[in-house]
């Protein structure tokens with residue numbers, strides 16, 4: 001029934017736009033018609049609910065079905081191994097070596113949660129706790145093997161996550177069940193009062209030598225990237241260009257992240273129709 005209603009709305013919307021097109025020669029441009037149709041549809045709540053997370057379908061499918069995604073994960077951890085071996089050979093290092101990793105979309109795959117949001121037309125935090133409590137997130141390809149290799153070479157592992165404290169125990173269970181080393185209360189550092197990871201990183205840096213940092217979000221590496229708009233984020237990456245694939249190892253995440261929040265000016269609570277417009281506005285075309 002909902003599909004029929006949406007179809008009728010779609011046809012009506014197209015007719016309205018079509019009439020409008022005939023009335024004004026100047027607005028007959030295909031681009032404008034497309035935009036007007038999309039906006040008319042977005043104003044309908046039933047249709048809006050149906051397509052609320054449509055923009056997430058391809059990125060979630062990419063993570064779940066593209067063999068290229070697996071290859072990128074292996075690539076990241078293979079580069080990590082090469083760089084770790086180089087660091088291990090450096091005899092000038094006189095502190096205990098550690099590797100610092102984010103958890104979500106860096107060592108654990110949460111695409112099942114994203115798929116649930118798409119199918120149920122919901123957004124975070126709905127279902128997030130339920131998903132975490134299952135403790136069934138799969139490891140990213142190559143992550144467990146790489147970290148076991150690091151442990152075998154005397155390197156300690158620290159997981160610095162923005163999962164909240166009350167999810168810490170279940171997250172440790174998930175990591176331990178999947179074979180991750182150092183999955184314990186001392187090595188999983190959850191979010192307390194601030195989202196920034198800088199203070200937690202600095203605390204580790206005071207005691208240890210950080211051989212490598214792994215993350216899917218620039219904020220997993222340095223505070224220099226925090227809260228920046230789209231263009232300044234890119235400029236900041238350019239300034240750190242020499243660090244990527246060296247000390248900073250990035251995992252792909254096209255589903256969510258600060259890259260998306262930057263498009264919305266970090267106003268994540270704005271209406272879906274505004275996000276829809278901002279996404280289109282951010283597109284570069286010709």
Ligand SMILES: [Mg+2]
Nearest residue numbers: 102104105216
């Ligand atoms: Mg992450």
